[in-house]
Structure formats: structure tokens, C-alpha cells
Amino acid sequence: MRAAVPVPARPVPAAPSGQRRLAAGTVLVLAGLLAACAASLAVGARPVGFGTLVEALTAFDPANGDHAVVQARIPRTAAGLLTGAALGLAGAAMQGVARNPLADPGILGVNAGAALAVVAGIHVLGITQLSGYIWLAFLGAAAAAAAVYCVASLGREGATPVKLALAGAALTAGLGSVMNAVLVGSRDTLEAFRFWQVGSISGRGWEAIGQVLPFLLAGMLVTACTGRILNGLSLGDDTARGLGQQVALSRAVCALGIVVLCGAATALAGPIAFVGLVIPHIVRAFTGPDYCRILPLSALLAPVLLLAADVAGRVVALPGEVQAGIMTAAGGAPVFIWLVRSRKAAGL
Template structure:
């Protein structure tokens, strides 16, 4: 009698589990698809929270101390704790507080908006500047100045909101044409094309009206200097609402990062999810652009820096972008004050100098456009 050969029973490799409500037929395997998780990076992220907060605090103090008139640390503390109106150094410190607060608000808005745009578009090149949102807001503000004579921030805000929303809808609509839909590459190309077109229209307005050019030229380059509390306070509620909406979309963005089909299989309403995220992004971009002008690359660079130590989980990416983006904008503003004394280089120019090499590196990455 020959030796018996033990044949292992066939193992069914199909993942098992309940089918989510609303899943299409044949999509049972979606129930077993793991959602994005950064558990190995959770410890790093938790350990990084006090570090990034400390860095933000240091940069804020540096923003108050450095400039055409440097302030010592002792004088800075005295100006903040025991203000003397007759002391010139104390007055300088207090004059820099609105500028620092403006950079904090604009940086937080652009950083969170950029991270959310990259998640909802599944495109690592997504950014309010690259996808045409900032250009739409800027053109709308120029239109308000040229056609309606708007000269105050309250008017800028509403025009910036409308322009940002229209630009976002147009870019997504153009990229959605065709069989493949809104792919990452098509979104980037549509955003670049729309930015070029809107910039041409904006220049046409500016060259035809000297008054419009004078009102717009310093705002156009992106700057946080010269912003008083009368300009900052009207924007705070909009940025607060935009941050609240967007920061709550972390789980939504995690599902969307798996692809539309998988997200639907997990029971998520993809269209509604994108609409909610887009609403938060438009509010943030409109408010930030109205306050400081079109500042580029902050929303592009920061999310990639954050992913290096948090992993792909947007529940971590969004709050870390909220903290680190102001660090970049404040740092750019500080450097701009120091490299051209007694004058200064606007923060929007400095962020472009920092962000452009990073953008080129991302474009040259073989897999960047397909993430």
C-alpha cells in the first residue's frame, strides 16, 4: 500500500464580512478593504504635537521681535506683559501683533485647504494656487474694484468667495469631461489652464485702469503687513467656520483616498462628501485671499512635509497642517523683513521662492501624478 499523501483543503481566499448598505452587487470584497490607517505613525504624531506647537510659539515670538527695528527678548516680554505706551520698543511690538495674527490665520487656512484639496482630488499637486482657486478669487476682487468700486475688505471677502467657488466648479467640471472623469493629471492641467486664462483677464482689467492697479498691486503679490484689526476681525468668523468644516472631514478624505468605487462600497456618498469638503476649502481660500492676497505654495508644501511623519491618515494630516502652515508663512515673512533692510520682501514672494523648488521636485517624481 502506497503512502498516503495529505492534500490540504482549498482555502477560499475571498475576504469575508458583511456587505455595506448601498454596496453594488459583486462588491462584497470592498467590506474587507482596510481604511487608511497610520497606527504605526500615531506614536510619532502624538510625540510631534508638543514639538510643532513649540516651534509655532518660537516663530510667533520671532515675528514680534525681528524686523527693521530688532527687539530684545526682555523688552518683548515686558511689552506683552506690562505695556508702556511711551516706550517706542513696546509700540513696535504691539504694531507687529496684527501682522503675526494675520499670518497665523492665513497660513492655517491655506495649509488645511491644501491638504483637503489633495485628499479630495487624490492629487499630490493639488493646491489653491495651482488648481485656479486663488486666481478665481483674485480676479473676482479685481472685478469688484474695477466695476463696483469696492475698496474695503468686507467687499473683498464676498467677491473672493464667489470667485473661488466658481473657479473650483469650473476646474472640476472641465476635468470631469471624458471617459475617465476627473483624474489627478486632468485636474492639474485644468487648474493650470484656468489660472493662465484668469490671470490674462485680470491683467486686462489692471492695464486699463490706473486706479484699479494702484488698489490691487500691493495686495496681488500676497502680503500680511499693514493689516490692522479692522481688516483681520471680519475674516476670523469665516476662517473659523471653514476650519471647523474641513477638520471634520478627515475620515471622509481617508475613504476618498481609496478611490470612488471603494468609498461607495464603504457606504459613503461620494458626491456629498466632495461637496462638503469643497465648501470648507472655498470658505478658507476666499477668506485667506481676501485678507492677504493670493499666496501660493503654502497649501502644496506643508501637507507633504506632514505626511513624512504622520503617514497617510488625514485625521492627523489636517491638524498638523493647521499648525505647520503658519510656521512656513511666518518664517517666510520674517526672512522677507531681514533680507532687504530697511525695506522688505512680501511674504507671497518668499513662499514662492521656497515652494517652487518643491513643486518642481513633485512634478518630476514618476508616481506623483498618479497617487
């Protein structure tokens, strides 16, 4: 009997390597960023064609109305880029520090502190200008985050992820109660505050951007350099200590960058939700758990979401606008629910 000749198995297509996936994801992020910037400059109540857009940027004519529209949208686009990059970078770092996939600026009481400071400035000092809101919001956000970290640091174990989350939730609830008490008793304060509270990048000129730009750049520099620190913390406190890392000091450095970024971004654009929460999960899909890659790509992808939300808000309710903070909440919540249910995100 002749022996059966084995039939060679069909080759199984090789899975794309991590490097190829990372390269493809980076190219897509950069392409999306360019497209979002172009849409932010061209789309609105008065749309502008691509050719006119290029002319307005390369050969500006003050007498041309379309050119003037493009130039007027540049500060708004710049505010979206800076705010989005800050929120994405801070969100990724915050999830790494807290080792909590649901971490966002609210977990450190940043939004609550900024909001209460703005309410106090309106009610007590009579401040109604954006330039005043910026400094009030920044100081309030920084003070609230510092208070959370100090409370969480009490005890032998220091600022553990669970204690940070609990302290942040407790402070957010307390500050929110005080803020609501003030707003209920003052209609004028409520009217002035509600326009800042929804979160928006419209009406932010170069003056407002210039006031927070030094803080944004400093926060980005500090946070972008914490990739290896966050990789160590993601292994757990005991493992990080065994590798020679000073856990308390590492968390303090990361928290400093997060506070500066969140405070400056919240001061500039108001409390915008879901950007810092959703973006790191999307980035992990093609970078893996390495924070040296997650941080810079989160800073590049987050402005895409924020600018896209701002552009969508300009056209869904013409001739009016829907603020970017409302659009990010409407679009970000379903995406995040899908990410959680799919269980495909890499571990923290």
C-alpha cells in the same frame, strides 16, 4: 571535531515606531509655532529683546516705544496664524479630494477667481480699500471654485480628480486672460492691484481679520471633520463606494470647506503660493497617510512657514520689506522640488 558554536548576531536597532515619530513631530511643530510667533513679534526694522517682548505682553506700558512696536505687530502675527492655518488645512484637504500631490488653491481656480473679482472691483467700482478687496476676493474665489466643481460634475462619473484638475486649469487660464486684458487697458487698476496680488500679511488690522474670521472658523470646522471622508476617498472611488461612502456628497462637503478656507485666506492676505502645496508633504513624513492626523498638523505647521517667510522678508531688504508671498515662493519652490525628487513622501 567540535561543532562550531554559533555567534549571536548583533541586535539591529529597532526603527522608531509610528507613535513615537508622530509624538516627536508634533512636539517639533508646536515648538516651531511658538518660535515663529515670538520672532514675528520681536524681529523687524526695530528689533525687540526677549525680555522686552515678555514685558510688552504681560505688563504693557503705552509710554514705552518697544512695547508699542510689539503691540502693533500682534494683528500681523494673528493674520499670519489664521492665513497659514487656513492654507495648510485647505491644501491638505484639496490634495486628498483631488488625489493629486500637486493640488493647491490654483487647481480649483480660487486664486484666479479672487484676482479677477478684485480687478473688476477696482476697475468698475473704484474700490481701493482692503476692506473692499476682502469681500470681492472671497466672492470671486467662491464663485470660481463652484463653477469648477459644477463643470467637473457633468457626466456619469461626477467630479473625478482628473476632471477637477482639467476644469480648474481651464477656468484659471480663461479668468487670467480676462484679468490681463483689463490690467493692460488701465494703468490705475494695475497700480492698485499689484500690491494685493503679491500676497502679504502686513497692514492687516483687527478690522480686516474680524471680517473674515467667521468664514475661517467655519471653514476650519468643516474641513477638520473630513479626515475619515478623505481617508475613504484616498482608496479610490470604487472602494469608497464599496465601503458605503457617498462619493459625490463627500467631495461636495470637502469642497465646501476648501472653498471657504481658500476664499477667506486669499481675501485677507492675497494669493500666497506654496504654503498649501508643501506643508502636507512635510507633515506626511511623520504622520503617514492618515488624514485624521494630516489635517490638524498641517493647520499647525503652515503658520510656521508663513510667519517665518514674513519675518525673513522684513530683514532681507532693510529698511524696506519683501512681501510674504514672494518669500514663500522663493523658499517653497526648492523645498517642494526636493520633496518630489526624494520620493519619500507617503502616498495620497
